[in-house]
Amino acid sequence: MEHKESEESLVKIWQAGAHVILGDVNLGGAEKTVAEIKGRGGKASAVKIRCFKCRGCQSVFDSIIKEYKPVDIVFNNAGITREGLLVRMKEVDWDLVLNINLKVVFFLASRLRNK
Template sequence: MGLLDGKIAVVTGAASGIGRSIATHYAGEGATVVVADLNVEAAEGVAAQLRQTAPESMAVQVNVTSKVSCQALYETVYQRYGRIDIVGNNAGVSTMNRIVDLTEEEWDFNMNVNAKGVFLCTQAALPYLIEQGGGRIINTASMAGKRGTPLLAHYAASKWAVIGFTKSTALEVAEHGITVNCVCPGFVKTSMQDREIVWEGQLRGMDPADVYDEYIRLTPMKRIQTPDDVARIYVFLASHLADFVTGEAVDVTGGADLV
């Protein structure tokens, strides 16, 4: 018996990184998973692996910055399975720059994917969750959504938006039996972090290896976080164990948010 037996879960940005780990853990707990990603070929690869334990899982291409694409995603899922239990809004991007050099394109890129994407996917999924009388929405925010973060002001702003949107949505939909929460990771070992270490090194005049070591020093548990560390909290929030948890921004940082 898994914690998510029989559930239908949609995870955006699920072709790699944190999203892939969330999808894998969901399937391991008995859920059928829709691997939603802009990179549909990579999503198909993940879905093929998930079908070893969750045979009805599938991949769907989605552009979370497009209302039409988000609506099409949830129409496809509902037509295929007849219900939607878990909405995992995980798709995200980042760039790094000093505010004086930050371009509008960088600002818009981060806000459109990280914040607008959560809004559009939530809006597309809610009619189905309301009609069936319940469900879970879980958004990926960030430790940067709770504190100032040099070189990431635009990214931080997008993640603060996710937290505010999560709490507000939770209040609106609680009467329908829907919980809405977000997860705030710290320094997570992903391909995104690999790029950020290089960018930060260039902007600060540091070797990327020294930036990586600094991340470890800033984490009281003295290791870099893994996508699995995040995914396990996603499982908890999607399960019956979190029936009475809503509007929360759960820190999963190894204590880095306390430093």
């Protein structure tokens, strides 16, 4: 696993018996982490998530909910930043930060609430 904080959290989650579903725009990286979790006796799956509009996320989340219902825990560990001071950041960079760090989590939580 690439990030120690993520690894520690994921280990605790799957050791408690959870099936961990890793959603990422980088499916290769998520699949590598899934292999590591499975290699240590855990249950995990990888799903490609690249959606910044609620409608685009619905089908991805619906398939997760259908296959792994119930979803008991949502652990958001996604996050990016862009170099530079906020006052110098371009709007396109700010939008990307918000989309990845907040929007997808909001969409998933909203979808789960309605199930």
